[in-house]
Amino acid sequence: MGQNSTRRSSKQISGEDIVVETAWLYYHDSLNQSEIASRLSVSRATVVNYLQEARERGYIHTKLAPEAFNTHRAALELRDHFGLKAAYILPDGTGGSDDHASRIIRGAADWLPSLLEPGDRLGVAWGKTIYDVAERLEQTTIPDLVVLQLVGSMATPYGFSADVCSSNVARKFSAKCINLHVPAILSTAEIASTLRAESLISKQLDAIRHCNKTLFAVGSCNPDSHIASSGLATLQDLEDYIARGAVGVLCGRFIDAEGNPVSGPLDNRMMGIELHELRHRDMGILVSIGEERVPAAVAAIRGGYATHVVTNQSCAAAMMDHA
The missing domain is CATH 3.40.50.1360 (Rossmann fold)
Incomplete structure (x- = not known):
């Protein structure tokens, strides 16, 4: 099975799910924004917007150690x-x-x-x-x-x-x-x-x-x-x-x-x-x-x-x- 078949495009993921998916790929799987854009078949600017939306919705909580x-x-x-x-x-x-x-x-x-x-x-x-x-x-x-x-x-x-x-x-x-x-x-x-x-x-x-x-x-x-x-x-x-x-x-x-x-x-x-x-x-x-x-x-x-x-x-x- 080719690598491309494992990819999920933004057409397959919609609404709230794609925001969560983007956050997961960035913070959990440590992909960079360009890699996520390729994975989801969207632009890098769209990835930036999804990450911002995830923060605004309270899905992401980042803290530095005390x-x-x-x-x-x-x-x-x-x-x-x-x-x-x-x-x-x-x-x-x-x-x-x-x-x-x-x-x-x-x-x-x-x-x-x-x-x-x-x-x-x-x-x-x-x-x-x-x-x-x-x-x-x-x-x-x-x-x-x-x-x-x-x-x-x-x-x-x-x-x-x-x-x-x-x-x-x-x-x-x-x-x-x-x-x-x-x-x-x-x-x-x-x-x-x-x-x-x-x-x-x-x-x-x-x-x-x-x-x-x-x-x-x-x-x-x-x-x-x-x-x-x-x-x-x-x-x-x-x-x-x-x-x-x-x-x-x-x-x-x-x-x-x-x-x-x-x-x-x-x-x-x-x-x-x-x-x-x-x-x-x-x-x-x-x-x-x-x-x-x-x-x-x-x-x-x-x-x-x-x-x-x-x-x-x-x-x-x-x-x-x-x-």
């Missing part, structure tokens, strides 16, 4: 300098800030499942960074995992409120989710105190205190930060906290350069985990994007909130310089 990112020089230097358990440092590449952010998000989503174990109780913060990480997670199951919302909800126009972030992470891991059914900030300290005493809210707050791992990002104190744009803090509030030494925001709470809590007008009205309850967990996973957040990231590490850091080379270098 060792590529957490055992090279920059990762080890950051780990050793700050006393971290591990650092996952992505290359900067040649793109701009959006490309940098995308790489860090992808890196965090690839690394996170390997950091979790059956029975863990993962506390999840909020914000665009955490929302984007959740969106990039692959669907998997971690038995008996519980995901907990660390901060009350807010009426943010951006779609990445705290309840959405925690729910999305739980959905991707097929985990139980414990949401915190209160606003993140209340109009008075008295109302906040009353709600904390309510049986349901009290149980939810107690649950989040018992998380053993946390996933979070830190925000800056800049006027365009999410804590201001989401309405949790006014510009006057920001100025107040900055005057008291604040350099960053973690789970809606302000921290100084050493990671210590900065007291101010919002504290008694805030609903969510308190800073001292976030310290010294089994694992604190900090996803840090953008050099403008470097002072806040360093403060979070110094304060004992982070044991693992995901960032890129330029931010890692800036953290070393800042420290």
Whole structure:
């Protein structure tokens, strides 16, 4: 039987099947694009399109081993300098800030499942960074995992409120989710105190205190930060906290350069985990994007909130310089 008789043309394979066949030949049988084009009797450009379609449909998942990112020089230097358990440092590449952010998000989503174990109780913060990480997670199951919302909800126009972030992470891991059914900030300290005493809210707050791992990002104190744009803090509030030494925001709470809590007008009205309850967990996973957040990231590490850091080379270098 001649070689040509073993070939299957694109006329014999149609629709979704040819996309899968192309992906199989390329990734499993290690044929190059020209060889696949010959095998399927199509052009090389068509093969490229089929491979792109396979990626877009989620048929192809490619990952580099974590060792590529957490055992090279920059990762080890950051780990050793700050006393971290591990650092996952992505290359900067040649793109701009959006490309940098995308790489860090992808890196965090690839690394996170390997950091979790059956029975863990993962506390999840909020914000665009955490929302984007959740969106990039692959669907998997971690038995008996519980995901907990660390901060009350807010009426943010951006779609990445705290309840959405925690729910999305739980959905991707097929985990139980414990949401915190209160606003993140209340109009008075008295109302906040009353709600904390309510049986349901009290149980939810107690649950989040018992998380053993946390996933979070830190925000800056800049006027365009999410804590201001989401309405949790006014510009006057920001100025107040900055005057008291604040350099960053973690789970809606302000921290100084050493990671210590900065007291101010919002504290008694805030609903969510308190800073001292976030310290010294089994694992604190900090996803840090953008050099403008470097002072806040360093403060979070110094304060004992982070044991693992995901960032890129330029931010890692800036953290070393800042420290």
